[in-house]
Amino acid sequence: MNDQRQITIIITVILVGIVLLTKLFLIQVADDSFLKRAESNAIQRLVDHPYRGLVYDRTGKIMVYNNPIFDLMIIPKEFQVDDTTRFCEIFNIDKEYLKEAYTAARKYSPVKPSPLIKQISTTDFARVQDFLIDYPGLFVMTRSVRSYPQSSAANALGYIGEISAIQLERDSSNYYTQGDYVGLSGIEGFYENELRGVKGVKYKMVNVRGVDKGAFKSGEYDSASVAGHNLTSTIDLELQLYGEMLMEGKRGSVVAIEPKTGEVLAMISAPTYDPNILTGAQFSSNYMELNRDETKPLFNRPIMAMYPPGSIFKIVQSLVGLQMGVLNPNTTYSCNRSLVACHNHPSPVNLFGAIRNSCNPYYHQAYRAMINREVSGNTFKDTEIGLNEWREYVLKFGLGGPLGIDLKNEKGGSIPSSKLYDRIYGEGRWKYSTIYSLSIGQGEMLVTPLQMANLAAIFANKGYYYPPHLIKAVDGDPSAIPNKFLIKHEVGVDAHHFDMVQDAMAEAIFGTAARAAIKDITIAGKTGTAQNPQGEDHSVFIAFAPKEDPKIAIAVYVENAGWGGRAAASTASLMIEKYIRREITRPALEEYVKVGKFM
Template identity: 40%
Template sequence: MSVFNQPRKRVIQLIFLGMVALIVSRLFFLQVVETKYSKLADANAHLRKVIYPSRGIIYDRKGRSVMRNEALYDLMVTPRNVKNIDTAYLCEVLSITREEFIKRIANARMKEGPVRPSVFASLLTPETYGKLQESMYMFQPGFELVLRPVRSYTYGAGAHILGYISEISPSMLADSSGRFSAYQQGDYIGRTGLENTYESILMGQRGIQYLVKDNLNRPQGPLENGEFDTAAVAGKNLRLALDIDLQVLGEAMMKGKVGSIVAIDPQTGGILAMVSGPTFDPNLLSGSFRSQNYNKLYLDTTKPFFNRAVQAAYPPGSTFKPITGLVALDEGVVTPDFGFPCSGGYGLCGRYIRCTHHNPGHAANMRTAMANSCNSYFMHLYRLSVDSKKWGGVVNGQAKWTSYLNLMGLGRRLGIDIPGEVRGVVPDTARMNYVYRGSWNSCSEVYVGMGQGQLILTPLQMANAMCIIANRGYYYIPHFVQSIDNDNSALLNKYKQKVSVAEHISDEAFSSVILGMEDVVTKGTARGAQIEGVEVCGKTGTAENKARIDGKVVQLKDHSLFVGFAPRDNPKIAIAVIVENAGFGSTYAVPIASILMEKYLTDTISAKRMPIVQKMMETTTMSKEMQAKSKIDSLNNMFITSTERDVLLRKILSK
């Protein structure tokens, strides 16, 4: 071979080596570096199926599930696999137009891409699911049915407490804070109530199943015998302080009324019942018709979404007088023996403020003044509290008085474990300066001593104030959840800490207030709250109700209030009831509270008091205009009929 041919041979060899190196490097790039094509190949060969977990169950204090999970189905679509299907028939089954079909396919492609499944139609009705199940072979492989656990509420009660879940919104998924990083499009999330507060506990963890597909895109079985699958993990269960019998009975007695009931176990802070009237059946916000029911509830004139127990604030009226008395006793400005010479009114502020009593001795001491609900006595206690010389002036005195109320949980959020709680209003120095333009004294807001004026509280705060008196100086933060199954975290620790608020009040001083409240029940305005064999302490209230209509302040019918606790010693229930525009406290608030206390303490209602229960359930205090415009009753009968509710109530009352 000629020496001249050697360079040519090497050139050819180098060309071949270069081509091989180029091919190898390209293969390396495609298979190792660039993942796009491997993902497309996997997507063509494998089916990724999301397994949704069961949300945690919520139980009442007796272990009864107040909600359960039921199975509905979502219709999922993988846009790239939608080929040669009977579009007209699918649209007919789903009751949508062809234009809507095309729009949903486009949205699915935009949100999740062409090869990943997304929700095409969520929470199918049983009828729609039945039709699809029979004919799914006509729509595969592009469409599939995926099981979706949804909430169902056996008792149809506790909507404001339990809350509801719905599909996570695009705005949540786009949140840059990372709060919703664990969620994907199509996931459900707790929106209100306990579902919201304990979302991370209840939600569980999604599972993923990988299936192998054949050349016709039909699932053939698990990939690698399930080696890459992850199992769905169910959410943890919640155990509540709630007594569902009490809740159902309270909601029944508040039907046709606007107002609230809050009942608390003073020894733990656990909430036994929380009613906001009017309320709604929580089943309305679960399942296929959730959206249309939501719109109807949102527009209803009775504002059923508004949780009056924690979001509404009212003048407490005479129910505040025990607090006025305790503050004065704790500050040391009076003793239990302090008396006031009221002869029918209070005239020490340059104007005569009439009192409902004028008989001699009706305000001879704290207990007697409490029993007779003497306005003059408690207005004067407020003035003594803020004008005490030891504070160095009324400004400091008002600040000290405000701090006492704040310590008792008034004028601030208590920290209940459902969202939406408001602060209420306690007239601090800033408010006084604003209202009175910097010039004020103890007479400016003397009405707050008897629970009127610049003072509004939530029903939750009123009930918690009763816990303080019942416990003689302390409370636990009101809460629903007592324990979480299989959870060792410190999440609930704050609800187990005792909050002391009246360290300087002697047992004798507390007794003067408590015995006065017992006298209110035995021989005063709350005689209707008596329970045979039980020492009940309480206080009625008739709070003035003013509203601004067309620019004018109009006096409306008074609110009916009652607060109390029982038994007097070793108390087990504290309660606050308010019925708007219902007149005297003894008319509605007292009997409702008494029935609920009797039911909780004795697990029964005496036969002689059954007519009271019937009357409370049948009587309405709503205006005729509000009733005429409201659709709440017809909506509430969609899932649990009136007959079924009657059967449930008879069962509760017959225990």
């Protein structure tokens, strides 16, 4: 009985095998219709790249939008061309490029699509699209490039470019593939995840000549791309454009902040460049040209340039001295020019007069009182203890480290510590006479223009700041910005100490920066002239206005322009008036700044 069952099973298996082999023979040998259908149609998997999110200024003006471009893709195994010369003429490439691109594509994959010609403009695509049907293995993928209608804020907005091999290796999200574009700097880089969107996929049938035969299974497996989030920038485009016009032909920075929020109203790096030249097929050549430019337009001065703060640091010294109890409004010193040089003004002066007249000898003596308080009985040790205590106060003003703005590569400047001087001079071998230049913002002290503007915001707010940032809302939602920008930072100085300092800063305008005064707008400011061993001194000015209810805090740094009361103060004054009044009532001052003959 069991033997019969086994025989039956064996016979059944043999019969099924014979049927299947016969069917396979008919399909592969006798009937070639399946072969023809397989050869005449193929399924292509196409990535549907999303549009990047748009960027608007704080008033709703468009700053960055998308323009369509086209990548000519090649599947090497299917690619056929009889007349290479004609092909190269049609697509405006040379034979060597075609050979290299084809070889690279085949090395990547003979059957997967690779880019042959990237970023074809709409004009060029219109010219070549009718020829695509003549070349099997070619198809077009639509993408987009960024466009900048106002050609403004290049260093703040940043640019996108093709992802590098290193970035691909570090991509833990597995979002990117070779040939994708990614934000490389500025807002584009910092907010890449918000701007990039979600990729979609489309499957379509094409014949051997590359002709689209429609969606595979009526699009059952397709997924639509999702555009990136739109960003509302804190930048005031009108103010930004005005500041760029004022700084044309100069080197330096302008940073304006809304004190109560930390929102950056303008961020100008001079010289700058047209961001539109870092889009499209000429990206690489234009980038190399900008990179070779000796004026360094790609260098983002507001967050990367570090300078001695000069006399603007005297305001910090005043507040630290008041909080430490070493100074009070009536503390008086003579203008002893044997200690350090100064300009003509009445002597002696109290703290108010020292701020108003920017008295160098006053701060030389006041700083010594802060540092050397005879707590150990050893002069060298006293200086070390005093410096470290003083430094802790200063660091709370957002100095000595990055503020954490939403841009990459921010520098933090330097507030020197005792360890630095130990390395330079040896432990126990330096004292106040070694470091007295710190008293007036010189020596080893370095700050960025962004930190200077943040100081102005601190003085306006009477002792606090919100970290400076460039994004106001994501898809219209203010709460969607990073939480760290909503955290209030106290600097540890009592608010009442700022009253006298603000009054003195307002008076200083008529002392060292009279040309910065604006009728009916009270400006509180401080000039600075930062020493420059390589050439003319740098012109520095920080301010906030109106003094009674500050709407704008600003720092201007003009390289090699001399006294701060000229170039920097004049530029800041015009920017303040432009923001508050939306018009300029002093055309002569505007012309003075535009011409730029400050020396």
